[in-house]
Amino acid sequence: MVTNQLDTAVKSFQPINQTVERYTRLCRAYVQLSERFHQLDVEHMTLKGQVVPLLKALKMQQDRLRQIQADKEALQQALDQQSAQHRQEVQAIAQTYEERIDRLTRHIEELRSLDGLLSPEAAQELSEAESQMELVEATIQEMAEDDEPDLTEDEKTLLAAYRANPGAFLVVP
Secondary structure: OHHHHHHHHHHHHHHHHHHHHHHHHHHHHHHHHHHHHHHHHHHHHHHHHHHHHHHHHHHHHHHHHHHHHHHHHHHHHHHHHHHHHHHHHHHHHHHHHHHHHHHHHHHHHHHHHHHHHHOHHHHHHHHHHHHHHHHHHHHHHHHHHOOOOOOOHHHHHHHHHHHHOHHHHOOOO
């Protein structure tokens, strides 16, 4: 009888025991879930702490890349401008030299008519003309010194007096 009552009592506690076991398993699952959540939270914070500097570095590199691209574009524009200016300067210089070459070519063509002066015959004639010029210069110098070499001193004096006062030699009636 006591055994029956005990069996009956045990049987009546069996649904409670099952409920307690179910709650116990549920509590263990919550505790495991809580521990797992805490572990995930710690890992999340660790990752977040590592990702933020990485994102900052990425942002900095993107800004730097944009600046470098802007600098590159500015340099390219300056290079294009300088290249165009250089091209214009080279064209102007080339045109100037072409004009000078044309002028020199015309001058050379004009001077071709004087090529005959460089021949040996022309050089001989020039040499003779120079020697004749020396004679002419000597004669002119002698004439400057004495413009009347054939006259005597008395004749030269008389001629000088006439030149000084021609009226004195007129016959007055």
